[in-house]
Amino acid sequence: xxxxxxxxxxQEDLAGFADRFRDWIAAFSAELAPLLTVHSDYxxxxxxxxxxxxxxxxxxxxxxxxxxxxxxxxxxxxHRAVVTEELFRAGWTGPTVFEHLEIxxxxxxxxxxxxxxxxxxxxxxxxxxxxxxxxxxxxxxSDLAALRTRAVRDGEDYVVDGAKIWxxxxxxxxxxxxxVRTGTPEERHRGLTMIAIDxxxxxxxxxxxRQANGTDELAEVYFTDVRVPAGQVIxxxxxxxxxxxxxxxxxxxxLSWLRHCAFxxxxxxxxxxxxxxxxxxxxxxVLQLAGVRAAAVELMQRAAxxxxxxxxxxxxxxxxxxxxxxxxxxxxxTDGARIALPADTPEEVLQQQEYLFSRIVTVYGGTQQMxxxxxxxxxxxxxxx
Amino acid sequence: MxxxxxxxxxxxxxxxxxxxxxxxxEGAAALDAFGFADVYADGAHDLRPAYAFLExxxxxxxxxxxxxxLPLAGALDGRLAGAPLFGxxxxxxxxxxxxxxxxxxxxxxxxxxxxxxxxxxxxxxxxGAPSPAADDYLAVLDPDPAGLVPVVPDDEAEALRERIVVRxxxxxAAELLGLTDRLLTDAATYAGQRQQFGRTLASYQAMQHLLAxxxxxxxxxxxxxxxxxxxxxxxxxxxELARAVKAMAxxxxxxxxxxxxxxxxxxxxxxxxxxxxxxxRGMALDQVAGSSADLVAAIGRQARTEGVIPELFTLAxxxxxx
Numbered sequence: 001x002x003x004x005x006x007x008x009x010x011q012e013d014l015a016g017f018a019d020r021f022r023d024w025i026a027a028f029s030a031e032l033a034p035l036l037t038v039h040s041d042y043x044x045x046x047x048x049x050x051x052x053x054x055x056x057x058x059x060x061x062x063x064x065x066x067x068x069x070x071x072x073x074x075x076x077x078x079h080r081a082v083v084t085e086e087l088f089r090a091g092w093t094g095p096t097v098f099e100h101l102e103i104x105x106x107x108x109x110x111x112x113x114x115x116x117x118x119x120x121x122x123x124x125x126x127x128x129x130x131x132x133x134x135x136x137x138x139x140x141x142s143d144l145a146a147l148r149t150r151a152v153r154d155g156e157d158y159v160v161d162g163a164k165i166w167x168x169x170x171x172x173x174x175x176x177x178x179x180v181r182t183g184t185p186e187e188r189h190r191g192l193t194m195i196a197i198d199x200x201x202x203x204x205x206x207x208x209x210r211q212a213n214g215t216d217e218l219a220e221v222y223f224t225d226v227r228v229p230a231g232q233v234i235x236x237x238x239x240x241x242x243x244x245x246x247x248x249x250x251x252x253x254x255l256s257w258l259r260h261c262a263f264x265x266x267x268x269x270x271x272x273x274x275x276x277x278x279x280x281x282x283x284x285x286v287l288q289l290a291g292v293r294a295a296a297v298e299l300m301q302r303a304a305x306x307x308x309x310x311x312x313x314x315x316x317x318x319x320x321x322x323x324x325x326x327x328x329x330x331x332x333x334t335d336g337a338r339i340a341l342p343a344d345t346p347e348e349v350l351q352q353q354e355y356l357f358s359r360i361v362t363v364y365g366g367t368q369q370m371x372x373x374x375x376x377x378x379x380x381x382x383x384x385x
Numbered sequence: 386m387x388x389x390x391x392x393x394x395x396x397x398x399x400x401x402x403x404x405x406x407x408x409x410x411e412g413a414a415a416l417d418a419f420g421f422a423d424v425y426a427d428g429a430h431d432l433r434p435a436y437a438f439l440e441x442x443x444x445x446x447x448x449x450x451x452x453x454x455l456p457l458a459g460a461l462d463g464r465l466a467g468a469p470l471f472g473x474x475x476x477x478x479x480x481x482x483x484x485x486x487x488x489x490x491x492x493x494x495x496x497x498x499x500x501x502x503x504x505x506x507x508x509x510x511x512x513g514a515p516s517p518a519a520d521d522y523l524a525v526l527d528p529d530p531a532g533l534v535p536v537v538p539d540d541e542a543e544a545l546r547e548r549i550v551v552r553x554x555x556x557x558a559a560e561l562l563g564l565t566d567r568l569l570t571d572a573a574t575y576a577g578q579r580q581q582f583g584r585t586l587a588s589y590q591a592m593q594h595l596l597a598x599x600x601x602x603x604x605x606x607x608x609x610x611x612x613x614x615x616x617x618x619x620x621x622x623x624x625e626l627a628r629a630v631k632a633m634a635x636x637x638x639x640x641x642x643x644x645x646x647x648x649x650x651x652x653x654x655x656x657x658x659x660x661x662x663x664x665x666r667g668m669a670l671d672q673v674a675g676s677s678a679d680l681v682a683a684i685g686r687q688a689r690t691e692g693v694i695p696e697l698f699t700l701a702x703x704x705x706x707x
Contacts, residue, residue: 015701082700264694271689280678283685287636289627290697291605297703298390308550312390313605318597375600376668379389380573384588 003027006064009075011304017075018082021061025090031055031314032270036091040349042215042373046130046172053127054101056083062125070109075104076304081257088261095258097130097169101298102254104131104177104304108249111194111235120175134178134197134221135244142370144179144244145189149223153230158182158195160203160226166364170219171208174199174317178223179240179248192240194209194247196232197223213356227260246308251365253313256297256320262326263289266354274334285330288323295319314371321361321368328358388435389604392611393705399437407445414435415449422468425458430458431618432552443563446663448522452560452673456552457493460545464536465503470707471528472504473553473674483507484672486524493536494528495546497702501537502583504528519656519665523673551627553674558627562603562610564667565634565641568660569599571658572645579650592648599644606630606637612703619679628680635677638667 008016025032035052039045052345056062065079066072073243079100088094093103105124108117123129160180170176183191188374199206203226208216235243239331265283274282280309295316332339333353339355342348362368376382388397400450406418413569416422416438424434435455442449461469472481472494481494492504504510504526514524537545573596586592613630616622642664646653653660671677688694 011704013698014704016703018699061396066484071511076702085700088604163685178503265697270694271692271694274689276686279685279689281685282688283632283681283683286688286694287629287633287681290609291633293614293696294608294698294703296604297612297698301704302391307391312604314509315389318601319605364406369594372594372597373590375597376587380592380593380596380600381585382573382576382596 006060006073006075006079008075009064009079011076011078014078014082017079018086019288021083021086024059024061025086025234028055028059032090036093038093038346038350039355042217045093046096049094049098050127050130052087052092052095053098053125057126059179060244063128064362066105066121066125066128067109069114069245070117071125072259076367077254078260078298078304081300084258085261088265091265091305093265094262098127098254099130099339100131100169100173100379101125101131101256102248102258104133105249106178106254107243108196108234111243112196113231116196116231118147129174130172131177132167132170132171132173132199133172133219133247134167134176136166137163137166142367145192145241146185147179147181148185148190149178149180150288151182151193151195151228153182154227157214157227158230158233160195160197160223160228162223164201164253166209166218166221166366167221168217168379170199170206170221179244182237182240190316190376191238192244193237194211194240194243195228196234197226197228201226201228202269203227212360213352213353214320215353235320237287248366249309249311249313252317252371253299253309254296255365256292256316257300259324259333260289260292260322263292263324267327267333270331270334278330278334282328285327286325288326291330292319292323313372314366314374316380317365318368324358324361328355389600390607392607396433396437396611397613399434400441403434403438403441404445407441407447409675411447412449412487415447416451416454417683421449421451421454422458425455430620435616436555436614436617436672438564439556439559440566442565443560443565444661446564446567446666447487450487450490450703452484452553452556453486453490455556456549460549460551460569461493465491465493467491469503471549471553472528473557474482475523475525476672476676477679479513481526481528482523483526484523484673486511488536493542494525494526494533495542495549496533497531497546499537500535500539500542501545503535503536506535510536520662520665520669523669543680547624548621550674551622553626554627554631555610555617555622556679557670557673558606558610558630559614560671561634561638561667562606564583564663564670565603565606565638568641568645568663568667569596570601571660572596572599576648586648590670595644596649597640602637602640606633609697611631612698615705616702623668623697625695628675629684629697631675632680632684635671636681638671639677 004020035048063073065075137147151158151160178197182193203224205222207220209218342352410418456471469491470483471484472492475482492507496502509528510528576592579586610630613626
């Protein structure tokens with residue numbers, strides 16, 4: 001029997017693409033089984049995520065939805081979304097460090113020098129190299145335009161000095177897409193530039209942060225006289241803010257599709273132990289999930305049509321994080337003892353990790369308050385003064 | 386009506402055309418000007434213009450029989466003269482609500498076990514509203530079983546029930562979306578004009594956050610509603626999707642109404658303020674064809690007993706109608 005492949009990547013055949021991928025999952029169930037096994041240890045999870053990317057790319061599915069110029073097969077974000085959803089349906093627990101694919105890779109496709117994008121993205125797609133993003137600093141959180149990490153031109157390179165914090169997955173990352181200051185502090189967001197830094201460069205130190213949920217997904221990253229080729233500037237010098245906004249629109253928007261797939265996986269088994277008196281609370285969470293799903297589809301359809309995502313991605317972030325917290329509130333109220341003191345099984349440990357992580361989701365990627373201000377000012381047109 | 390993001394262009398065209406008509410015409414005249422009956426004439430199944438009309442009607446706070454006509458349109462095969470109005474279940478009682486009821490109109494209700502039946506004398510069983518009424522759009526009937534006239538036998542009605550309920554729920558959701566949009570628009574406008582302590586209300590972060598949450602809720606309703614309506618152009622809408630849309634419409638309406646009241650302040654708690662009538666209309670529409678409270682509980686019950694979190698629509702199936 002011929003192996004099911006991605007085939008036609010036109011939007012009109014999206015349903016056919018989904019059918020073919022489901023057939024492939026069924027045909028390769030033996031190869032997939034170890035990669036769908038639940039682990040709470042992050043080293044193991046990242047290892048399996050790399051292997052999943054490699055397997056998907058070897059068979060074409062991991063390249064579907066990406067431009068041919070960077071090693072893809074064509075198609076759109078909708079094809080990537082199909083792959084994500086079907087993997088979760090098959091029991092996947094998520095892409096770990098490769099959740100940045102949907103955040104960093106579109107940014108590189110849009111803003112990087114074509115040669116640089118063509119050089120680095122194939123290894124990102126196939127899982128051999130991973131990326132992180134360096135935005136926040138000890139003195140620049142919500143006020144991102146106050147960041148201090150500097151990049152100074154020196155011949156063919158930029159020399160980077162400074163520190164980033166809360167950089168997700170950088171313990172396992174090979175690259176960091178960093179927002180740095182090339183202008184003066186007084187220029188605020190107009191003096192910023194986005195640059196891709198190889199984390200194996202001399203002068204880079206990654207210090208993982210042990211988090212409240214026991215994992216070390218986040219880290220501090222220190223840069224001391226790190227030389228970065230000027231060809232690794234992403235976008236224009238001094239226009240890094242626009243690149244950052246593009247990236248954040250993806251983090252806030254398209255990531256909500258991936259996360260909502262995970263939410264469904266969390267909620268489904270818990271319905272078995274719920275009682276009748278939880279019906280209304282469960283119904284509300286199911287309805288909120290439907291809202292996240294619908295809003296994510298709306299955003300992805302616009303992205304697939306070539307639209308530039310903007311401040312409206314704040315809607316997706318607000319909906320996604322509110323739903324995540326309400327979902328885990330429901331799980332806590334249904335089975336709080338298991339979340340408070342999990343047994344030593346990967347599923348229970350992972351559930352506690354995710355519960356605790358859900359408490360902070362209204363902080364990362366732009367706080368809930370910043371998202372509300374974005375909606376108020378840029379969509380509703382409400383202003384100070 | 387300012388959409389936060391681009392909505393399906395064809396739908397928006399119908400909606401804005403209806404909104405313009407509703408500024409000049411009322412009741413049946415507005416339906417005629419829009420060509421409402423043409424939407425479902427000759428078995429046409431693309432009901433997007435009808436839902437667009439109802440959203441515009443909600444935004445304008447206008448009253449027409451559109452929501453009563455839609456569920457039964459094309460269903461009765463000429464068994465009744467004229468265009469009967471559907472009396473949709475109201476709340477969890479045996480009461481029914483008829484939108485835009487006019488003297489002489491025929492009202493049909495669904496009575497499982499008996500089938501689709503006509504109310505012999507709607508005026509005689511219409512509950513009297515307190516005077517003055519904030520809004521007379523919905524007439525609530527308490528049909529006397531003895532005064533019901535068979536129209537479609539129960540075995541034949543079974544085949545029609547799903548589509549009747551789907552249309553009633555999506556139609557009511559369309560109106561609730563329009564009402565929600567109007568309340569949010571008016572509240573944001575008010576916040577930009579009203580001053581306290583020498584500044585506009587809109588300049589206070591507390592007010593910005595309230596209105597931003599309202600806009601966020603309105604956005605998710607719009608997205609889910611648009612998916613359902615676009616699907617309606619291609620064929621029958623999944624009843625579970627229609628139920629979710631109606632449930633969300635009610636939930637979002639109440640949330641946005643509360644925000645609008647908070648932002649507008651005490652003036653909103655006066656009989657004359659426009660918000661009062663729109664609020665009371667939305668409260669009533671939430672009770673039509675399944676309240677949000679009952680539908681949410683039903684959604685949760687089904688998820689719990691079946692152990693399945695419904696997806697409601699597929700990615701491919703959510704693409705805009707072509």
